[in-house]
Amino acid sequence: MSDLRSSIERAAPRRKAWPWAAGAVAVLLLAGGGFAITRGGGSVGAAAGGGAPVRGGTLQFALIDYQRSPDPQWGTNYAESLIGNNITDKLTWQDPKTGEITPWLAQSWEYNKELTDFTFHLRKDVTFSDGSPFNAEVVKANFDQYVRGDQKLGINPNGAALLSGYIETRTPDAYTAVVRFKKPLASFLQASSFTANAQPGFLSLSTLRLSAKERNDPRKVIGTGPFVYDSWEPQVKTVLVQRKGYTWSPPALKHQGAAYLDKVVFNTIPEASVRTGSLASGAIDATLDVGTTDEKSLADQGFTIIHRAVSGTAILFNFNSQLFPTNDIAVRKAIQLGWDREAIKKTVLTDSYSIATSILEPSVSGYADYSGSVLKYDPEKAKQLLQEAGWSEGPDGIRVKDGKKLVVKLLGISNLVVNKPAYESIQQDLKKIGIDLQLTVVPIPDYTANLAKAKTDWNVTASNRSRNDPAVLNLQYSPLLGNVTYLAKESTGVDVDEVTQTVGKLDQTLDPAARKEYAKAAQDLLIDKYALVNPVYNPSQVIAHANYVHGIVFDAQSRNHFVDAWKSNGK
Amino acid sequence: MEEQREVTRYLALKVGRALFVVWAAFTLTFVLLFVLPANPADLLFDPAEINSIPPEVREQVAESYGFDKPVFLQYFNRLGHALTGDFGNSVQSGRAVTETILDALPSTLVLASGALVLALLIAFVIALVTTSTRRPWVRNLVEALPSGAVSVPVFLSGILMLQIFSFRLGWFPAFGDSGARSVVLPLITLAVPVSGPIAQLLVRSFATEFRSGYVTTSYAKGATRNGIIIRDVFRNASLPALTIAGITFGNLIAGSVITETVFARKGIGRLTQAAINTLDVPLVQGIVVLVAASFALINLIVDLIYPLLDPRLRATLAVA
Numbered sequence: 001m002s003d004l005r006s007s008i009e010r011a012a013p014r015r016k017a018w019p020w021a022a023g024a025v026a027v028l029l030l031a032g033g034g035f036a037i038t039r040g041g042g043s044v045g046a047a048a049g050g051g052a053p054v055r056g057g058t059l060q061f062a063l064i065d066y067q068r069s070p071d072p073q074w075g076t077n078y079a080e081s082l083i084g085n086n087i088t089d090k091l092t093w094q095d096p097k098t099g100e101i102t103p104w105l106a107q108s109w110e111y112n113k114e115l116t117d118f119t120f121h122l123r124k125d126v127t128f129s130d131g132s133p134f135n136a137e138v139v140k141a142n143f144d145q146y147v148r149g150d151q152k153l154g155i156n157p158n159g160a161a162l163l164s165g166y167i168e169t170r171t172p173d174a175y176t177a178v179v180r181f182k183k184p185l186a187s188f189l190q191a192s193s194f195t196a197n198a199q200p201g202f203l204s205l206s207t208l209r210l211s212a213k214e215r216n217d218p219r220k221v222i223g224t225g226p227f228v229y230d231s232w233e234p235q236v237k238t239v240l241v242q243r244k245g246y247t248w249s250p251p252a253l254k255h256q257g258a259a260y261l262d263k264v265v266f267n268t269i270p271e272a273s274v275r276t277g278s279l280a281s282g283a284i285d286a287t288l289d290v291g292t293t294d295e296k297s298l299a300d301q302g303f304t305i306i307h308r309a310v311s312g313t314a315i316l317f318n319f320n321s322q323l324f325p326t327n328d329i330a331v332r333k334a335i336q337l338g339w340d341r342e343a344i345k346k347t348v349l350t351d352s353y354s355i356a357t358s359i360l361e362p363s364v365s366g367y368a369d370y371s372g373s374v375l376k377y378d379p380e381k382a383k384q385l386l387q388e389a390g391w392s393e394g395p396d397g398i399r400v401k402d403g404k405k406l407v408v409k410l411l412g413i414s415n416l417v418v419n420k421p422a423y424e425s426i427q428q429d430l431k432k433i434g435i436d437l438q439l440t441v442v443p444i445p446d447y448t449a450n451l452a453k454a455k456t457d458w459n460v461t462a463s464n465r466s467r468n469d470p471a472v473l474n475l476q477y478s479p480l481l482g483n484v485t486y487l488a489k490e491s492t493g494v495d496v497d498e499v500t501q502t503v504g505k506l507d508q509t510l511d512p513a514a515r516k517e518y519a520k521a522a523q524d525l526l527i528d529k530y531a532l533v534n535p536v537y538n539p540s541q542v543i544a545h546a547n548y549v550h551g552i553v554f555d556a557q558s559r560n561h562f563v564d565a566w567k568s569n570g571k
Numbered sequence: 572m573e574e575q576r577e578v579t580r581y582l583a584l585k586v587g588r589a590l591f592v593v594w595a596a597f598t599l600t601f602v603l604l605f606v607l608p609a610n611p612a613d614l615l616f617d618p619a620e621i622n623s624i625p626p627e628v629r630e631q632v633a634e635s636y637g638f639d640k641p642v643f644l645q646y647f648n649r650l651g652h653a654l655t656g657d658f659g660n661s662v663q664s665g666r667a668v669t670e671t672i673l674d675a676l677p678s679t680l681v682l683a684s685g686a687l688v689l690a691l692l693i694a695f696v697i698a699l700v701t702t703s704t705r706r707p708w709v710r711n712l713v714e715a716l717p718s719g720a721v722s723v724p725v726f727l728s729g730i731l732m733l734q735i736f737s738f739r740l741g742w743f744p745a746f747g748d749s750g751a752r753s754v755v756l757p758l759i760t761l762a763v764p765v766s767g768p769i770a771q772l773l774v775r776s777f778a779t780e781f782r783s784g785y786v787t788t789s790y791a792k793g794a795t796r797n798g799i800i801i802r803d804v805f806r807n808a809s810l811p812a813l814t815i816a817g818i819t820f821g822n823l824i825a826g827s828v829i830t831e832t833v834f835a836r837k838g839i840g841r842l843t844q845a846a847i848n849t850l851d852v853p854l855v856q857g858i859v860v861l862v863a864a865s866f867a868l869i870n871l872i873v874d875l876i877y878p879l880l881d882p883r884l885r886a887t888l889a890v891a
Contacts, residue, residue, distance in 0.1 A: 069664040074665060149632075151634070156635065157631055161628070234837065235841055236837050267747065274835065277737070278738070281737070283745055448850075449850075463618060481622075481623045
């Protein structure tokens with residue numbers, strides 16, 4: 001506790017002078033009736049409690065992974081996306097509460113009826129930390145390299161998946177950028193705000209000219225964000241310092257001016273008990289990657305737990321619609337009905353996580369709730385469905401049809417600690433109704449390797465996709481795109497064209513009402529009519545922080561921004 | 572003249588063997604990593620996204636790392652570059668493999684060499700105490716220490732020390748790579764298990780040496796017990812410890828993976844773990860070759876200095 005105590009003690013004398021000044025200011029403001037003019041007072045941070053934000057100080061933040069490359073467009077892990085979000089800005093900002101796309105570096109935008117051309121009108125006051133201007137030319141250069149990569153420089157086509165079908169960016173004038181696609185891409189608007197891995201954060205023209213190797217010098221990686229690189233020590237830490245003169249945080253954040261903090265240190269601490277121990281002893285102020293077993297004990301010690309579910313899809317069992325026995329809709333429906341959601345909620349999940357009630361996580365617009373209808377625990381009905389479909393109970397309790405056992409092979413990812421125990425709970429429940437769910441839950445590289453044979457080898461692939469837009473259903477389930485349920489002519493009882501068209505509509509309109517309707521239709525089809533997916537739970541990002549820390553923002557992709565963060569001790 | 576030719580032959584044989592080991596490590600990792608079903612370049616993408624990445628994009632990425640070429644071409648290409656110290660670029664970061672390794676190496680060298688010195692110190696103290704004490708209970712107690720040291724998992728001892736000396740007492744930083752103070756706990760954590768096998772060997776060879784004829788002779792000549800230990804036994808008993816240098820090195824490398832993870836230190840151990848976890852093929856290969864080369868080098872040095880330390884071996888060499 002010594003570090004924490006000494007820092008608070010050292011802060012004490014300075015704070016003594018404040019009550020008088022603060023009191024006087026408050027009286028003046030009240031007398032003038034001028035609530036609105038409190039500087040930064042209306043910000044999210046202040047609303048989160050703790051009074052008026054204090055400027056200055058260093059936030060010592062911990063997380064499990066480290067930044068492999070300072071280039072935010074390259075980023076393939078969480079640490080990289082988090083740091084990228086604080087050194088770069090995006091065209092738009094997605095409101096984490098409503099999912100609405102709001103202005104950021106683009107003040108306004110319009111699009112053609114076909115949703116192939118998106119015109120962005122840019123802010124004119126934005127500069128990079130090297131002083132160069134942010135303009136349409138910069139947008140074009142960034143998107144071109146982001147989508148196509150540059151083999152000479154060793155830069156990958158990092159954005160090829162996000163901006164699929166990108167043709168070009170036109171620059172009719174210095175502050176207007178027209179981004180054009182081959183086919184309708186309604187989800188591009190959300191993509192323009194994307195803050196997760198391999199994000200479209202804008203880099204200066206000088207940075208784009210650097211090779212992948214040269215971008216390992218963090219000071220040469222120049223963004224427009226509220227922080228700039230101070231240092232990068234691979235495997236250990238990344239230090240960001242405040243960008244002076246930053247005045248363009250997303251209007252929806254209601255933050256004015258530069259970041260409150262002088263410095264943010266992203267410390268990599270791989271071991272969970274060392275992260276919690278460091279927080280408890282005051283060596284760090286906040287930590288991400290709080291384990292489910294640590295949440296309660298940290299809360300009991302007086303730390304604040306904040307969390308946000310990962311927007312996009314829940315952790316799902318995607319059924320292989322071609323492969324025996326998941327090519328039988330009765331089997332798929334029986335699995336949906338055959339496991340006890342309450343048991344997982346009680347034994348595996350904490351309050352920060354929730355049981356999935358649809359393919360979409362509830363914060364995604366167009367989400368519909370299926371917990372009362374299809375996605376509920378009803379083992380009797382499940383048994384009945386199997387019996388009717390000709391699956392009779394075998395000698396060992398596992399059902400049999402035409403001499404073949406009801407064995408369902410699942411391929412999953414072990415990186416989220418909750419996955420395995422949750423799947424094991426489902427496995428036990430399914431055994432009771434005569435389904436032998438065989439689990440292979442492995443690290444990501446093994447998962448990716450096995451995915452190559454998923455069509456012929458695996459009945460279920462279990463994963464989630466982090467994308468806060470209902471068109472994620474098109475990306476994942478369209479037979480023309482992700483096709484994670486391997487729909488084809490061989491998929492008996494499924495009208496493949498119906499699925500293609502229903503999910504496809506989501507990328508053909510940006511009208512909120514229509515999208516809601518299409519999203520509902522798509523979920524009805526995928527969850528209910530064809531039972532192609534069994535949603536399991538909604539994963540969360542969980543942070544524990546000391547009580548003197550305020551204003552850490554979770555954005556619509558559940559990534560963190562520190563522009564509005566501050567420490568009441570100002571240290 | 573004859574003797575000199577024999578020595579040259581001995582040297583050539585040993586150096587040749589070391590080079591073979593390094594080449595075999597390179598080839599084996601190449602085969603292992605490249606027969607894997609996953610395209611290493613695919614691991615750059617979110618696994619949930621893989622299916623929706625256009626094939627031409629996947630090909631483009633594979634091409635920029637040379638994964639698209641025929642396997643034999645890739646092999647000779649990589650071998651050629653590896654000879655010049657170029658192992659290509661890390662798939663996960665775009666950084667040169669050699670640079671990535673060189674960045675992490677000093678930290679591991681400090682940790683491993685410090686731990687080795689400490690481990691040797693612990694081992695010699697244990698061996699000395701068991702040999703020189705006249706109280707059986709002290710001997711029994713100290714003799715039990717090495718097996719205890721081997722069986723304590725690095726993970727557990729590291730966490731325990733952090734709990735006490737860092738979180739509770741605040742004497743040492745809990746994570747990171749900042750200055751001498753941050754290396755103390757990792758050093759002890761790594762040294763303890765490494766000291767075990769060395770101590771066991773020393774205790775045994777000290778005991779054997781003590782029963783040797785020359786000790787009796789020395790006694791007869793009027794030498795003191797401590798004098799004998801320091802002048803004769805110490806030197807002779809140290810020789811066997813040299814033979815397990817390879818094992819010791821292995822223990823240091825294995826221990827450093829966990830030590831570096833627990834203490835959030837920069838280093839080769841953690842780099843290895845991260846490279847394997849993300850199947851960063853060029854990086855894994857670079858590290859394996861580095862470790863194999865170090866192993867070969869250490870064994871080579873041992874082979875070369877052994878004859879210098881032990882006259883009997885020199886004699887055999889000359890006769891053979």
